[in-house]
Amino acid sequence: MKLDSKIPEGPLAQKWTEHKNHLKLVAPNNRPKIDIIVVGTGLAGASAAASLGEMGYNVKAFCFQDSPRRAHSIAAQGGINAAKNYQNDGDSTYRLFYDTIKGGDYRAREANVHRLAEVSGNIIDQCVAQGVPFAREYGGTLDNRSFGGVQVKRTFYAAGQTGQQLLLGAYSALSRQIGLGRVKMYNRHEMLDLVKVDGKARGIIARNLITGEIERHSAHAVVIASGGYGNVYFLSTNAMGSNVTASWKIHKQGAHFANPCYVQIHPTCIPVHGTNQSKLTLMSESLRNSGRIWVPKKKEDAEAIRAGKLKPTQIAEEDRDYYLERRYPAFGNLVPRDVASRAAKERCDAGFGIENNATGEGVYLDFSSEIKNKGKEVAYAHGNHNPSEEEIIKLGKQWIEEKYGNLFQMYQKITDENPYETPMKIYPAVHYTMGGVWVDYNLQSSIPGCFVAGEANFSDHGANRLGASALMQGLADGYFVLPYTISNYLAEEIRTGKISTDLPEFLEAEKRVKDQIGKFLNNNGSRSVDHFHKELGNIMWNKVGMARNEQGLKEAIDQIAKLREEFHKDVYVPGSADELNPELEKAFRVADFLELGQLMAMDALQRKESCGGHFRDEYQDAEGETLRDDEHFSFVGAWEYKGEDINQEQLHKEELKYEFIKIAARNYK
Amino acid sequence: MASKSININLKVWRQKNAKANGAMETYKLDDVSTDSSFLEMLDQLNEQLVTEKKEPVAFDHDCREGICGMCSLFINGRAHGPETGITTCQLHMRSFKDGDTIYIEPWRSKAFPVVKDLVVDRSAFDRIQQAGGFVSVNTSGNTIDANSIPVPKQDADKAFEAAACIGCGACVATCKNGSAMLFVGAKVSQYALLPQGQVEATDRVMNMVRQMDEEGFGNCTNTGACEIECPKGISLENIARMNREFLKASTK
Numbered sequence: 001m002k003l004d005s006k007i008p009e010g011p012l013a014q015k016w017t018e019h020k021n022h023l024k025l026v027a028p029n030n031r032p033k034i035d036i037i038v039v040g041t042g043l044a045g046a047s048a049a050a051s052l053g054e055m056g057y058n059v060k061a062f063c064f065q066d067s068p069r070r071a072h073s074i075a076a077q078g079g080i081n082a083a084k085n086y087q088n089d090g091d092s093t094y095r096l097f098y099d100t101i102k103g104g105d106y107r108a109r110e111a112n113v114h115r116l117a118e119v120s121g122n123i124i125d126q127c128v129a130q131g132v133p134f135a136r137e138y139g140g141t142l143d144n145r146s147f148g149g150v151q152v153k154r155t156f157y158a159a160g161q162t163g164q165q166l167l168l169g170a171y172s173a174l175s176r177q178i179g180l181g182r183v184k185m186y187n188r189h190e191m192l193d194l195v196k197v198d199g200k201a202r203g204i205i206a207r208n209l210i211t212g213e214i215e216r217h218s219a220h221a222v223v224i225a226s227g228g229y230g231n232v233y234f235l236s237t238n239a240m241g242s243n244v245t246a247s248w249k250i251h252k253q254g255a256h257f258a259n260p261c262y263v264q265i266h267p268t269c270i271p272v273h274g275t276n277q278s279k280l281t282l283m284s285e286s287l288r289n290s291g292r293i294w295v296p297k298k299k300e301d302a303e304a305i306r307a308g309k310l311k312p313t314q315i316a317e318e319d320r321d322y323y324l325e326r327r328y329p330a331f332g333n334l335v336p337r338d339v340a341s342r343a344a345k346e347r348c349d350a351g352f353g354i355e356n357n358a359t360g361e362g363v364y365l366d367f368s369s370e371i372k373n374k375g376k377e378v379a380y381a382h383g384n385h386n387p388s389e390e391e392i393i394k395l396g397k398q399w400i401e402e403k404y405g406n407l408f409q410m411y412q413k414i415t416d417e418n419p420y421e422t423p424m425k426i427y428p429a430v431h432y433t434m435g436g437v438w439v440d441y442n443l444q445s446s447i448p449g450c451f452v453a454g455e456a457n458f459s460d461h462g463a464n465r466l467g468a469s470a471l472m473q474g475l476a477d478g479y480f481v482l483p484y485t486i487s488n489y490l491a492e493e494i495r496t497g498k499i500s501t502d503l504p505e506f507l508e509a510e511k512r513v514k515d516q517i518g519k520f521l522n523n524n525g526s527r528s529v530d531h532f533h534k535e536l537g538n539i540m541w542n543k544v545g546m547a548r549n550e551q552g553l554k555e556a557i558d559q560i561a562k563l564r565e566e567f568h569k570d571v572y573v574p575g576s577a578d579e580l581n582p583e584l585e586k587a588f589r590v591a592d593f594l595e596l597g598q599l600m601a602m603d604a605l606q607r608k609e610s611c612g613g614h615f616r617d618e619y620q621d622a623e624g625e626t627l628r629d630d631e632h633f634s635f636v637g638a639w640e641y642k643g644e645d646i647n648q649e650q651l652h653k654e655e656l657k658y659e660f661i662k663i664a665a666r667n668y669k
Numbered sequence: 670m671a672s673k674s675i676n677i678n679l680k681v682w683r684q685k686n687a688k689a690n691g692a693m694e695t696y697k698l699d700d701v702s703t704d705s706s707f708l709e710m711l712d713q714l715n716e717q718l719v720t721e722k723k724e725p726v727a728f729d730h731d732c733r734e735g736i737c738g739m740c741s742l743f744i745n746g747r748a749h750g751p752e753t754g755i756t757t758c759q760l761h762m763r764s765f766k767d768g769d770t771i772y773i774e775p776w777r778s779k780a781f782p783v784v785k786d787l788v789v790d791r792s793a794f795d796r797i798q799q800a801g802g803f804v805s806v807n808t809s810g811n812t813i814d815a816n817s818i819p820v821p822k823q824d825a826d827k828a829f830e831a832a833a834c835i836g837c838g839a840c841v842a843t844c845k846n847g848s849a850m851l852f853v854g855a856k857v858s859q860y861a862l863l864p865q866g867q868v869e870a871t872d873r874v875m876n877m878v879r880q881m882d883e884e885g886f887g888n889c890t891n892t893g894a895c896e897i898e899c900p901k902g903i904s905l906e907n908i909a910r911m912n913r914e915f916l917k918a919s920t921k
Contacts, residue, residue, distance in 0.1 A: 136822045176805060
């Protein structure tokens with residue numbers, strides 16, 4: 001099957017407008033005849049469900065949480081980008097487009113990214129109209145800040161809780177539609193299979209997580225907006241329930257899975273504390289606006305710190321290695337995430353890590369300079385031109401508290417250390433997955449009628465995601481792209497009529513799910529689901545993590561295949577099928593992670609280059625920077641499912657054409 | 670992070686489902702790292718139970734970063750445990766001592782029926798929001814430029830502080846009346862403080878309060894326990910603001 005990206009012809013800046021002008025429409029009186037299923041109600045899903053409900057379609061929305069308000073989008077901290085140029089610092093649609101393409105290491109589609117930049121400003125307008133309380137200047141206008149990989153201030157934010165406020169905004173729009181009866185919400189439901197009829201997506205099989213009932217739901221189109229798959233690593237910044245199940249089930253039904261090896265490792269997370277750790281916590285990237293990242297210059301200092309004999313505050317200024325400022329003077333601490341992550345790993349691998357536990361991993365994020373600078377600024381602003389050191393520090397801490405208070409508090413709760421007094425310890429952790437279900441320009445997967453939005457698709461971030469761009473993509477897809485492109489597909493469906501859930505395809509899919517449940521519950525093995533998940537996570541982090549190489553990837557592929565076999569033989573799932581059974585839920589998810597993990601390693605193995613979040617040891621320059629191979633690897637790698645043996649999956653290549661941007665080495669120096 | 674291990678005794682509420690009777694069960698758990706979060710301690714308990722082929726304890730949790738509002742738990746008689754200003758996922762075992770006995774119960778309120786063990790049904794909150802917790806703006810993108818709705822910084826900050834509510838339900842669980850006034854007050858306040866929320870202010874507060882009463886939440890007697898136990902420090906001021914909005918709406 002040939003991949004058709006359906007990118008419209010014509011000049012870049014007119015593609016989306018022209019495309020919209022020619023998309024087919026569904027008349028308002030015909031929309032109530034059409035059913036749409038939306039799986040997942042984070043930023044992409046909730047905004048899509050709300051918008052489609054608003055248009056008049058019958059929408060059924062599903063989430064596994066007890067309320068759509070809990071989707072993991074809520075945890076995003078730093079902000080959302082938009083090319084508003086409110087700060088008059090040279091921002092424009094083109095700049096946002098350019099930064100995103102470059103940030104993604106030239107592995108994203110130009111047309112998609114330009115559309116994202118085009119609608120970005122409108123997202124802010126929409127959210128403000130909904131009552132999202134963004135940060136404001138004293139004059140009442142919106143405030144902005146800067147993020148990694150960017151030299152303008154285009155990030156809109158609400159303290160360190162931007163994701164929360166945007167999600168609650170989308171949730172309020174969704175709630176309104178639920179109240180009006182246009183969206184029917186299914187909380188605590190999990191999609192466990194896709195139903196295809198005559199090759200088209202026609203419904204899903206879902207499990208009611210409270211009663212255990214297996215339900216059949218039909219629709220004329222299905223939207224998957226179920227987020228990313230970072231939890232394949234067990235430890236990540238993802239919520240515990242984040243999983244790949246919906247995406248993986250449609251993959252098994254024929255949707256290609258693109259660039260699975262592209263995983264973003266976020267540089268500013270709290271380091272691992274020990275073996276009982278269940279997940280990792282991110283500290284917003286916005287902290288890099290004010291914090292300076294360093295490790296000791298001398299190895300003996302690092303050793304003394306790890307042994308608990310020295311405190312970071314005792315290291316003199318000249319004995320600190322501000323390695324990002326040293327290596328990347330133009331961007332300094334604000335280099336993109338993949339660059340910052342690898343630089344931290346490089347220092348720790350070289351023996352300069354500062355964490356005093358078994359890992360020895362960790363670098364400092366230090367606010368002492370900013371406290372002094374801002375304290376002085378504030379004192380001057382108050383008319384005090386001769387402030388004492390004490391006053392400066394007091395005012396500086398107040399300034400920091402206003403800007404990042406909740407993040408500092410969160411850090412202190414977790415680590416029991418006060419980041420106002422001593423530098424934060426940070427280390428990279430798995431955060432966001434740029435890979436996902438392959439979609440065309442209309443966000444349709446290779447299954448007709450099955451659309452994929454937000455983190456679940458692969459489309460806009462290339463090999464690396466810049467900060468504050470995930471929220472932007474989720475809302476762009478849901479509010480402003482899908483309403484047009486789904487309607488184009490549904491224009492052919494107005495005469496279809498209700499789709500019966502008694503069709504044999506529904507019965508077959510239901511049987512697949514019930515058989516799997518039966519197998520898990522009757523397996524009577526000896527090991528818990530978590531045991532296998534942790535094993536998988538170890539393999540993934542060590543061999544398909546921040547740096548990969550051919551030998552490690554080959555080993556990983558074999559080890560994961562073996563682990564999967566063992567899992568199905570030896571997993572123990574307690575409880576029964578007709579009740580709330582979290583272990584059963586996890587078993588389904590881990591079964592899928594075991595297959596996906598293997599595919600991630602295969603994808604990483606075939607990509608013989610380094611780009612963005614994918615770093616192969618064999619392909620780096622003399623200074624340890626990524627070495628892309630544009631001649632051979634300027635493509636999207638989309639995998640086709642070929643049955644249970646993941647090794648048989650077939651790779652399809654969608655060539656990436658750069659017509660409007662000149663490809664260059666990605667340089668942040 | 671000076672880590673050490675402690676041994677603890679747990680008294681955990683076990684209840685098969687909403688209709689079944691529940692009871693406290695006793696468990697002993699050894700080698701709990703003081704760096705573990707409270708939920709990681711429960712993971713450890715569940716791993717132990719699964720290994721012994723017993724049913725693990727069901728509890729709600731998801732982001733484990735204090736923001737999704739999914740985790741709950743009454744711990745030693747307090748919502749989200751002994752510390753203030755945090756959710757259960759942000760509570761760490763360093764708050765407990767070796768040999769401690771810890772009581773763990775679900776949120777208890779008529780409007781939050783128990784689903785299983787420590788899991789309760791908080792969908793009443795969703796229904797309150799569906800009754801009016803929004804601005805009725807079309808999701809068409811045909812809105813005016815964001816900066817043409819200026820908002821004084823002080824108002825935006827206050828609206829944000831109210832909007833920071835995570836909907837965990839600690840306020841209800843800890844209130845002797847099972848009142849949801851802090852939750853509803855926070856939502857009403859967010860929109861009452863912003864220009865975008867003015868048009869529908871009357872209907873919003875009337876509808877949300879009506880729905881809150883229908884769900885079986887109790888009334889507010891200004892005890893203030895909700896504010897103390899709120900992990901996000903949502904202030905009682907929001908209840909006062911809701912009452913003013915309600916009075917204004919009722920006398921229109």
